[in-house]
Amino acid sequence: MIKSLFFSIAFHTIMILLTILSLPFMIREPVDLPPIVSVELIQITDKTNIPYAPKARKVIEKVKEEEKRVVSEQAPPSAKAKEKPDKIPMPDEKKEKKEIVKKKQNPEEIKPEIRQSSEFEKKEIIDTNQIAALIDKAKQDEALTQKTDSKITQSNQKNSFATGLTLSQEDALRAQIFGCWSVPLGLPYDEDLLVRIKLNLKKDGTISKSEILDHERMNRPGQKFYKILAESALRAVRICQPLKVPPTGYDKWKELQLNFNPSEMLKG
């Protein structure tokens, strides 16, 4: 009894000493990371899909089969699981062109060629469907998926935890609405004009219900500009539907809030 107590005390002392000694080394200066700039991603897999060398293809297929087997032993794969998780709905080419033309009007905006992309986004561009298949299993499990996302988009945790959309999914949706929203240019840029619209979406991205969250402000006297902004925002979401929502995770995005704030744009 005394012996084991002695061991326990000795062991705990060692642990405490180790902790005290190693702690100063663990505290590091915070890494000064550049802010993550959101970048519109274009799926270029079709154009850049270089066929694998025969040897590599065999390895990949073998791994794929093994994955399938593991999955089938546990549970039959659901229909959702088969869908490619990183198949991101992208704005069509036409809208992309429009975006570039529009940038002329705002010289302060970052030009496309000097846009910064994070490591995660670079990976996304390189990812092919074959590689995506390898991580199918991980993506099946929602919890695991969230964990992975949080590691990659560390400075944008809001996107993955709070909103449930990845940065690229959110960007795709944003880019779609940019294209549909004709901003009323007569609005004063120095007023607080933020219109919040809550949408209830169907699985195909169409809108079943739209609601302006500060609805009562619309009919208040002196809120003419707010009303016009709110109407333009509603027009935008109606024109845009079906919205480009992710093919999976309906529960996450069946309710969606869009915050329309044109002040940056109006300031020019």
Added chain:
Amino acid sequence: MKKLLFLFIIILQPTFAYGLIQVDITRGNLDPLPIAVSPLHVDANSKNFKDIKVNKLGDKISEIIEKNFKATGLFNPLQKDSFVQKPDIAHLKPRFEDWRLIKAQALVTGKILVKDDKLKVEFRLWDLTASKEMIALAFTTTPTNWRRVAHIISDKIYERLTGEEGYFDTRIIYVSETGPKDKRVKKLAIMDQDGANTKYLTLGNELVLTPRFNPANQLVTYLSYFRNLPRVYLLDIETGIQEVVGNFPGMTFAPRFSPDGKKIIMSFAKDGNSDIYTMDIESRIVERITDHSAIDTSPSYSPDGKYICFNSDRSGLQQIYVMKSDGSDVKRITFGKGLYGTPVWSPRGDLIAFTKVRKGRFYIGVMRVDGSGERLLTENFYQEAPSWSPNGRVLVFYRETKSGPQGKGFTAKLWSIDITGYNERKIATETDASDPSWSSLLSK
């Protein structure tokens, strides 16, 4: 034990509660809004009035509305060939889904009735995406006023869709120029903002310069030389009555009204030195605002009347300065390369328009009232004298072309440009034109 295990599993069961997804939309497009302007339906009980053919009036009014919208660059009026409903039925209740098919987002419909020498026009603006009426108004006037009705309708729709006041029911006064460059005949002329209804207000036997509208009413002040002496005139456009405000010694420049229309601010040379003065229109009392050995000219009030911007060469080169309306607290606001002149405060109060000369080129630009955010909107061989539209969105100015070796090929025309720097347009005038000034809204 089983119960305990069950409880344990329940506790450890991962639960997911997603917050409401929020996406911030901070950008939109600047594409013109597709709008369908249906011809106004003419009521069968209408009768012709003088030489106005009533059955054509519906088409004509809708054409003017379309032209106004097109000129803004903010709207894209759709081709009438693609319209899917007759004007009378669309005016009662449009088939929204059909209009949406031609990609229209807004629809204008209307009805006309000319009876008992009166023109009654009603119109409706429909939001096609929300399938609802946005605005419906009716006007009664004399049938000869039909062009103004078209402009007023345009203003109401513009205001409803963009949030800012329109500028279609307005007029532009300018100096009409004819004859060779060394023997120009200059008359005062006025026209609607779209170039229609030109009228000449002076005969051309005296040199006229710098007409300026009163922002509060339809009075105009201008400068004219009588026996080689500059005189400041006041002209009431409604009545045609003209009066001399005063004879001023030496060079007098650019009289302009204060925002309340009760004072005229100008610069003139006294004892060989140009300074800024104001004159009360009622009492004719002249008050000196600046007192500096440098040349101070081109004063313009801020819309609240508290500040004045002007140009001065007190720093060596001609630059723009801002001071309080009593002449105190003078601050230089331009520090860029080149010369700055003709500052004009926007009716919205947020910007100052100016002319800049650099390396022999002339620019029209805008900047914030503290001199920051300078944006040059247009560049040319010679252009100056910007004047704001009453809503502070568009500038009108004049541009001259270089004359040839024999003095030929010289022209002076009016142009307009949006403050975004887009949508530069030539305004059609009967003769050459210079020194434009935009009126406030007639229907205000």
